[in-house]
Amino acid sequence: DTGVSQNPRHKITKRGQNVTFRCDPISEHNRLYWYRQTLGQGPEFLTYFQNEAQLEKSRLLSDRFSAERPKGSFSTLEIQRTEQGDSAMYLCASSATGSNYGYTFGSGTRLTVV
Amino acid sequence: DAKTTQPTSMDCAEGRAANLPCNHSTISGNEYVYWYRQIHSQGPQYIIHGLKNNETNEMASLIITEDRKSSTLILPHATLRDTAVYYCIVRVAMRGAQKLVFGQGTRLTINP
Numbered sequence: 001d002t003g004v005s006q007n008p009r010h011k012i013t014k015r016g017q018n019v020t021f022r023c024d025p026i027s028e029h030n031r032l033y034w035y036r037q038t039l040g041q042g043p044e045f046l047t048y049f050q051n052e053a054q055l056e057k058s059r060l061l062s063d064r065f066s067a068e069r070p071k072g073s074f075s076t077l078e079i080q081r082t083e084q085g086d087s088a089m090y091l092c093a094s095s096a097t098g099s100n101y102g103y104t105f106g107s108g109t110r111l112t113v114v
Numbered sequence: 115d116a117k118t119t120q121p122t123s124m125d126c127a128e129g130r131a132a133n134l135p136c137n138h139s140t141i142s143g144n145e146y147v148y149w150y151r152q153i154h155s156q157g158p159q160y161i162i163h164g165l166k167n168n169e170t171n172e173m174a175s176l177i178i179t180e181d182r183k184s185s186t187l188i189l190p191h192a193t194l195r196d197t198a199v200y201y202c203i204v205r206v207a208m209r210g211a212q213k214l215v216f217g218q219g220t221r222l223t224i225n226p
Contacts, residue, residue, distance in 0.1 A: 004157075031211055033213070035216075040218075042199075042201060042216030042217055042218055042219055043158065043216045044216070045213050045214075045215065048208065048211060048213065050211065055208070055209045055211070056208045056209050056211075091157050093157070095211075097211075101160065101163070102148050102150070102160045103214060104160065105157030106157050107155075107157050108156075110155075
C-alpha cells in the first residue's frame with residue numbers, strides 16, 4: 001500500500017460541465033476526508049466519511065457537490081455544472097479510528113474550470 | 115475557525131535550526147497540537163504531534179509550553195528541501211471524529 005491515491009492529478013473542464021474525482025485511501029483506514037485548497041490558502045474541510053457513512057459536511061459543499069463512499073473503500077467527489085470559482089486543488093485524506101497520528105493526504109486533483 | 119496563529123513567513127539559513135512558533139491560546143486540555151507541511155503542488159505531509167510533553171521524531175522536535183498556549187516546531191538542521199508551508203493545527207471535534215482545521219501557515223524559506 002503506497003498511501004492515498006487520487007485520480008486524475010489534473011483536470012481541465014469547461015464551465016458548466018460535470019467532473020468526478022476519485023480517492024483510494026490507505027486500505028486499513030476507515031475514515032476518509034475531502035478538502036479543497038485555493039491558491040495561497042490552507043486546505044478547507046469539505047466532508048468526512050466513516051466507512052460508507054457521510055457524517056459531516058461543510059457549508060462550503062453546495063448542492064452542486066456530492067461525495068460518495070459506497071463500499072467504505074474508495075470515494076468519489078462529483079461537481080455538477082462547474083463554475084470558475086470551483087477551480088482549486090481537491091485533496092483527499094484518510095485515517096484510522098483511534099489513531100492520533102493525524103491524516104495521510106493524497107497528492108490532490110487540480111481542477112481548472114475555463 | 116482555525117485555533118492557531120502563526121507568522122506568515124520566515125527565513126532560515128541552510129544547516130541552521132529552523133524554529134517555527136505557533137500560538138494556540140484557546141486550546142483545551144485534551145486537544146493535541148499537530149504540525150504538517152506542504153511542499154508546492156503536493157498534499158500536506160504529517161510531521162509531528164503532541165499533547166503536553168515535548169516530542170521528537172526523525173523529522174523534527176516539538177516543544178510545547180507548560181501552559182500549552184504555544185508551541186515551537188524545530189527542524190534541527192534545515193536543508194533546501196525543507197522549504198515549504200508549515201501548518202500548526204489544533205483538531206476540532208465533529209461527529210464521530212475530529213477534523214484538522216488549517217490556517218494560512220508559515221511559509222518557510224531555507225536559503226543556501
